[in-house]
Amino acid sequence: RHKFWETQPVGQFKDLGDESLPEGPIEPPTPLSEVKQEPYNLPSPYEWTTCDLDSEYTCNEVYVLLTNNYVEDDENMFRFNYSKEFLRWALHPPGYFKSWHIGVRVKTSKKLVAFITGVPARIRASDTVVLMAEINFLCVHKKLRSKRLAPVMIKEVTRRVHLENIWQAAYTAGVVLPTPISTCQYWHRSLNPKKLIDVGFSRLGARMTMSRTIKLYKLPDQTVTPGFRKMEPHDVPAVTRLLRNYLKQFVVAPDFDENDVEHWLLPKEDVVDSYLVENPESHEITDFCSFYTLPSSILGNQNYSTLKAAYSYYNVSTKIPWIQLMNDVLIVAKKKDYDVFNALDVMHNETFLKELKFGLGDGKLHYYLYNYRIKHVLRPSELGLVLL
Numbered sequence: 001r002h003k004f005w006e007t008q009p010v011g012q013f014k015d016l017g018d019e020s021l022p023e024g025p026i027e028p029p030t031p032l033s034e035v036k037q038e039p040y041n042l043p044s045p046y047e048w049t050t051c052d053l054d055s056e057y058t059c060n061e062v063y064v065l066l067t068n069n070y071v072e073d074d075e076n077m078f079r080f081n082y083s084k085e086f087l088r089w090a091l092h093p094p095g096y097f098k099s100w101h102i103g104v105r106v107k108t109s110k111k112l113v114a115f116i117t118g119v120p121a122r123i124r125a126s127d128t129v130v131l132m133a134e135i136n137f138l139c140v141h142k143k144l145r146s147k148r149l150a151p152v153m154i155k156e157v158t159r160r161v162h163l164e165n166i167w168q169a170a171y172t173a174g175v176v177l178p179t180p181i182s183t184c185q186y187w188h189r190s191l192n193p194k195k196l197i198d199v200g201f202s203r204l205g206a207r208m209t210m211s212r213t214i215k216l217y218k219l220p221d222q223t224v225t226p227g228f229r230k231m232e233p234h235d236v237p238a239v240t241r242l243l244r245n246y247l248k249q250f251v252v253a254p255d256f257d258e259n260d261v262e263h264w265l266l267p268k269e270d271v272v273d274s275y276l277v278e279n280p281e282s283h284e285i286t287d288f289c290s291f292y293t294l295p296s297s298i299l300g301n302q303n304y305s306t307l308k309a310a311y312s313y314y315n316v317s318t319k320i321p322w323i324q325l326m327n328d329v330l331i332v333a334k335k336k337d338y339d340v341f342n343a344l345d346v347m348h349n350e351t352f353l354k355e356l357k358f359g360l361g362d363g364k365l366h367y368y369l370y371n372y373r374i375k376h377v378l379r380p381s382e383l384g385l386v387l388l
C-alpha cells in the first residue's frame with residue numbers, strides 16, 4: 001500500500017498496539033562518514049537548489065509556487081496562502097540551516113517546481129528531549145504530481161538533516177500515513193459570518209437567517225480582562241517560564257528556551273500575535289494566548305479572493321478562566337479584521353471550543369514522528385505541539 005513509507009523508520013500499521021516495542025529511536029544513528037555525501041538523483045529534467053529566503057527573488061519564487069500549488073481543502077475551494085514574511089519567519093528560527101530549505105528546478109528554464117523544508121527544534125516525548133527537524137512546506141507543482149518526486153525530496157531532506165547529526169523529525173499532514181502519533185480535528189469560530197457563508201466556508205444553519213447568524217457571532221468591541229495587553233520584548237523571560245511550566249504536562253511538546261520564545265512568540269505584524277495578562281497589582285504574568293496569520297486563497301469566487309484566518313498557537317491559562325481568556329483573543333482577532341479563528345483540539349482547547357461557538361471543521365490533522373516510536377497513540381489533549 002505505501003511503497004515508500006514501508007521502507008522508512010516510522011511506526012508501521014502492523015505494529016500498532018504492540019506493547020513490546022520500546023519507546024525511543026526506531027533505528028540508531030549511523031556514523032556521519034556513512035551518510036551519503038552526494039544528493040539523491042532526480043529525474044533528468046530537474047536539479048536541486050538550496051533556497052535563500054533572504055533573497056527577495058527566491059522568496060518570491062517559493063511564495064508563488066506555494067500560492068498556486070500548496071494545500072487545499074477536500075473540495076478545492078480554498079488554498080493556503082502563506083505570506084512571504086511568514087515564510088521567512090517560519091524558516092529562520094534560532095539555529096536554522098539554509099541547506100534544509102530545498103527546492104527543485106527545471107534545468108532548462110530554472111523554474112522552481114517543488115519545495116520541502118526543515119527547521120531544527122527540541123521536542124520532548126515523555127521524559128526525553130530530542131533534537132529534531134520539523135518538516136513542512138512539501139509541495140510539488142500540480143503538473144508534476146504522481147511521478148514519485150515526493151519520496152526523493154523526503155529522502156534528500158533526511159540526508160541533509162542527518163549531515164547535521166540529527167536523526168528524528170516531526171511533521172503534520174492532512175493525509176493518513178504510517179502512522180499518526182495523534183489525529184486532531186480543526187474547529188472554526190466565525191468572526192465574519194456573512195463573508196464565510198458567501199464564499200462557501202460555512203453554511204447558514206437550519207432555521208437560521210443571516211441576521212440571526214450575524215447576531216449569534218457578535219463579539220464585544222473591547223477585551224474584558226484587566227491587564228490584558230500585547231506581549232513586548234521585556235516579557236520574554238516571564239512568558240518562557242509560564243509556557244515551559246505549562247507544556248510540561250503534555251506527552252509531546254516543544255522544549256522552548258528564551259531564544260525560541262523571542263522568535264516564535266514575540267508579535268510580528270500579520271505573522272504572529274501574542275497577548276498576555278499582567279496582574280494589575282503584582283505585575284505577575286499569569287496568562288498568555290497567541291495566534292498566527294495564515295490566509296487562504298478563495299478559489300473561483302466573484303466577490304472575494306482571500307480569507308483572512310487566525311490559527312490558535314500557544315495559550316496558557318493559570319488565573320483567568322480559559323473561556324474569558326480565549327474570548328478576549330477572539331475580540332482582538334475580530335478587531336483586526338480576521339474572518340475566522342481556527343483551532344485544533346490540542347492541549348486544553350476542548351475546554352473552550354464549544355462554549356465560544358467554534359464549529360467542527362471538515363479537516364483533520366495527523367501528527368507524525370520520524371524515527372521515533374511512542375508507546376501509545378495520543379489523545380489530542382495530550383499533544384502540546386502546534387506546527388505552522
Ligand code: NHW
Pocket residue numbers: 001002003004005006069070071072133135136137138139140141144145146147148149150151154157158161162166167168169170171172173174175177370371
Ligand atoms: S503536509 C502538506 C503536504 N503538501 C501538500 O499537501 C501540497 C499539495 N500536494 C502536493 O504538493 C505538511 C503533492 O501532492 C505532494 C505529494 C508533494 C504532497 N507527507 O510524488 P508522489 C508537510 O509539508 C507520499 C508525506 O508520487 P505527489 C509535511 C505518498 O503517501 N508523504 O506524490 C511533509 C506516497 O508514498 P507511499 C506524502 O502527490 C512531511 C508518495 O508520497 C505526503 O506528486 C514529509 C507519493 O509521491 C505528505 N504530505 O506529491 C515527510 N503526501 O509510500 C517528512 C503524499 O504511500 C519525513 N505522500 O507510496 C521526515 C524527513 C526528515 C527526517 C530527518 C531525520
Ligand code: EN5
Pocket residue numbers: 071072073074075076077136172173174175186187188189190200201202203358359360361362363364365387388
Ligand atoms: C501542515 N502544516 O481541510 C498542514 N481545512 O477544517 C497541512 N474546512 O478549513 C495539512 N471543504 O470546515 C492541512 N468549514 C490539512 C487541512 C487542509 C485544509 C482543510 C479545513 C479544516 C477547513 C472549512 C471549509 C470547508 C470547505 C469545504 C470548514 C466549516 C466551518 C463552520 C463555521 C461555523 C460553524 C460550523 C463550522
